[in-house]
Amino acid sequence: MRKILIPTDFSENANNAIKFATELFKYEVCEFYIMHAYQDDIYADETLFTKTNLESIKSMMSKKSEEELETTLKYIDSISPNPRHTYHTISADNLLIDETDTIVDNQNIDIIIMGTRGKTNDKKITFGSHTLQVIKYVQCPVLAIPENYEYTQPKHILFPTNYLIPYKRRELKLLCEMASPYRAVIDVLYMSKSAKLSMRQIDNQNFIKNELCKNQINFIVIKSKHIVNVIYKYIKENNVDMLVMVNTRHSFLENMLYQSTIDEFSLNLDIPFLALQNMRRD
Structure with a gap:
């Protein structure tokens, strides 16, 4: 069974990578792990929180992450209802690299598939900083899908x-x-x-x-x-x-x-x- 990890920030680019992954491996029995690590979002704007409300912000972020992951599962079911594929969602109060590394080790992941740019990356750079970090520091094959790339069979x-x-x-x-x-x-x-x-x-x-x-x-x-x-x-x-x-x-x-x-x-x-x-x- 193929084990595939797809980090997401719920952007169009991330959804496009998911769509590509389900098409590419449509003939294989696969377990997909759809993961959202939101710790960076919590601390992105320090003006939004103090020590007293940090826990409530974490709780809010966790709830939002879980809801968006459920929406992502519905999106996958609408574009690729494949009986060979099963899905797990992971919502993590963690950094992307750390959570990716943990899942790769714990689940013995075969390949990570992700878009080359998320919501916040510089529009001038095709490979977003998150994708580069995963390629550099996580010991697992990474398939990076360019923004707006339409699925084409790898011939x-x-x-x-x-x-x-x-x-x-x-x-x-x-x-x-x-x-x-x-x-x-x-x-x-x-x-x-x-x-x-x-x-x-x-x-x-x-x-x-x-x-x-x-x-x-x-x-x-x-x-x-x-x-x-x-x-x-x-x-x-x-x-x-x-x-x-x-x-x-x-x-x-x-x-x-x-x-x-x-x-x-x-x-x-x-x-x-x-x-x-x-x-x-x-």
Whole structure:
């Protein structure tokens, strides 16, 4: 059974991510955990509370959160009444990152799906701060859905890699099982000045090939060091509809997340983005 966590702030973007998730996994038996963490909302405006009324504000926020989660369940039932899917709601007086981390561990979550921007994020940035924090700090694959993105079956997936990472079987299996119902083509893209691979890289390439065996895989080499530019160009020229990258030390994605290129990367990425975490989980 697939276990999926969807954080929500009840925005249109969050609802769009929910809609995408129910469509993407419509053929699988899934448990969805719809979570709202509202601690940031409590302290967002310090003029609204004092020590004496803090508890009443928390109670009000909790009630509002529960009501909106019930409304969200009704919305899901209206758009995707799927007998394969069951839903749990979680209303938490906690920070988003902390609550997400707790649920991932306690429920052994397979994937987090969330919109790239919520109610309060800067309109100039595609990846909202919450999405970036989850990708950076929570040890679980994250599928980020761009604002206003209309669901499209993932038929063509781009997976840039340097073949230096010993990928986790569980994460590649997730990608394989996401893609195979749609007969997706996965382009594994290696960017380097040299096309020659070391023995370690060949081993990792073979591991990818074996784990993604249900899908058509194309192994592609582009002789370039300009990673971001190559990815953009490839997406646009080849009608790619999902980008997959791994967030771990010395990876392409780590360089993008922790350096200034993330701003450029975020502003222009308008397709779903799956960040694998190379995690150590059963």
